[in-house]
Amino acid sequence: MIKIVGLGPGSNEDLTLKSINVMKNANNLYLRTYKHPNVEYIKSLGINFTTFDDLYEEGESFDEVYETIADKIVNLKDVVYAVPGHPLVAEKSVQLIIEKAEKQNIEVEIVPALSFIDAVINAMKADPVEGLKIIDGLQLDTQVPDTRVGNIITQVYSRLVASEIKLKLMEYYDDDVEVYLIRAAGVEGEEKIERMPLYEIDRVSWVDYLTSLYIPPVKSKSKYDFKDLLDVMEKLRGEDGCPWDREQTHESLKRYLIEEAYEVIDAIDKDDMDNLCEELGDVLLQIVFHSQIAKEFGEFSISEVITGITDKMIKRHPHVFGEDVCKNSDEVLKNWEERKREEKNLKTYTEALKSIPSSLPALMRSYKVQEKAAEVGFDWDKVEDAVNKIYEELKELLEVYKTNENGKIIEEMGDLLFAVVNVARFLDINPEFALTKTAEKFITRFEYIEKTAIKNGIKMEEMTLEEMDMLWNEAKNQ
Structure with missing residues (x-):
């Protein structure tokens, strides 16, 4: 059996009688770390133990250290493992031991103790029922603080870590929000509590492995979530x-x-x-x-x-979240479209064309329609063919223009624009953006004409087209 013992927040008065007896009677007693106020007291009771502090020097990350500890404890099978605080509170190595032991059908007994959370709550006189979130300071990328409730940030064990924690917290809190830096909560003679603005937490010299940060609920905000x-x-x-x-x-x-x-x-x-x-x-x-x-x-x-x-x-990203492999962006887009058709239950290519929203800007919708049609080979072989289609449609527009049949003129104008979009697609140009840039260019050149006219004391309405066209050409050369 593996027995996991909590050493409490740091005061020997918080050690339970059961915890002491379990450690006294242990054939194999391992402590995660020597760096805890109660370790000297345990030693004074004549209890022999081994610590894993050497692994912290050898390991490249905390995760690696905790994995190694868990493997060693589970392999020993009959062992007592002691950790700071409560075994089930902010102890990654314990969670790993429980998981690994369960797979090997090894029984695990938890010997509880006061956690550092109890000590911090007591020090802050905070009621957790009003809302309290516990966050690993080293996991702020995935564990997000909630400014509406109190937050206890653990693992503030050095000024460097405090600095990193501060910067991440400033994404959610104002720089000068009032926080409490707490060291050795509940340990008589060693407890320190200092109120300060958030931006100062990495300027405190006494930050160490017993330090946590408490941030009260924020009443008035300038940063929102x-x-x-x-x-x-x-x-x-x-x-x-x-x-x-x-x-x-x-x-x-x-x-x-x-x-x-x-x-x-x-x-x-x-x-x-x-x-x-x-x-x-x-x-x-x-x-x-x-x-x-x-x-x-x-x-x-x-x-x-x-x-x-x-x-x-x-x-739609099985090459990232699954086992599919995509060599390039083209394969990604192809897979994306295939899965999109599956999700929307589009059985034919016509259904895929009809699924393109009619509310899209016409140029954009035409582009997407042509793209989907091209997937089955309904496309020109080369851009020159698409360009020739523009000339063909322009000729038809000019012919129908002479008839004054408005419906026909609109139809042929649409055909011409559709052909222009096709050329843009061949050239990998977004026609919507291209036309927008041209409109902006027109405005800029028109502005030049107007400013020049005003400078010369001339009203634009009184200028001839030839005069404006001359200024237009000047604007093109600017």
């Missing part, structure tokens, strides 16, 4: 919310989603990252807005939106 945005939207749509927001529907919001998406594109084109950040927020607001409306009518929730897209990304 996703839940805050959801709460704001729910309030705006609530009984005492905003009349305009409460009136909105999926239909009425359509125009705003389109506008915000185009403003994102504009920010990207201008390489304006501050504006891009703002505009992405506006797009996110639209997503949250629609999700709140849907939630109110029992249609879907934001959680379903997030689950849906996450599941889709995982399924």
Whole structure:
């Protein structure tokens, strides 16, 4: 049997009688580390033990050290293993031992003790029922703090680590938010508690392996998270919310989603990252807005939106999350389209063409239609053939133009534009972006004409086309 004993937060008065007796009667007693206030007391009782401190010097990471410890303990089978605090609180090696022992049908007994969490709660006079989150300071990339409740950050064992923790926490908290740095909580004569702004936690000299950080719930914020945005939207749509927001529907919001998406594109084109950040927020607001409306009518929730897209990304990237292999981007895109057809149950290529939303901008939709048709070989062999099609369609447009048949003219104009899009596709040019750039170029050159006219004291309305065309050519050479 493997017995795992907790050594408590650090005071020998917190050691249970059972813990001491188990260690006294152990044939093989191993301590994860000598660096704990109660170790000297255990030694004074004449209890012999071995520690794993040497592994910390040899291992490349904590995960590697804990794996090695777990393997050694499980291989010994009949052993007592003692760890700081409570064995089941923030002890990765214990979790690994339990998992490995279960696979080998080895019984594990946990001998509980006070955890450092109990000591910190007591020191802070904090009620965990009001909300408390325990976070491994070395895992802040995956363990996210919740500013609405108290957070205890563990593993603040050096100033370097404190600095790294500080920088990550500043993504969620203001730099000067009030925090408590706590060392040896509950250990008489050694306990230290110091209140300070977050930005100072790596400037304290006494930070060591017994140090934790407590961050109280934040009452007033200048940094918000996703839940805050959801709460704001729910309030705006609530009984005492905003009349305009409460009136909105999926239909009425359509125009705003389109506008915000185009403003994102504009920010990207201008390489304006501050504006891009703002505009992405506006797009996110639209997503949250629609999700709140849907939630109110029992249609879907934001959680379903997030689950849906996450599941889709995982399924469509089997070369990342599964065992498929893709050698290049072309193979990735091919697999993506295949899985997309499977998910949407598109049995024919015509169904795939019809699935392209008619609400897309016409140039973009035409491009996508041609792409899908090309997948089955319905395409020109070379770009020259596509260019010749433009001449053919232009000729037909000019012919029908003379008839004054408006319906025919519209049809032939559409054919001409479709042919132009085809050439753009062959040249790997997005026609939407190309036309946008041309429109911007037109505005810039037109601006030159107007400014020159004003400079010369001439009204544009009074200029001849030849005069404006001359200035246009000047603008082209600018």
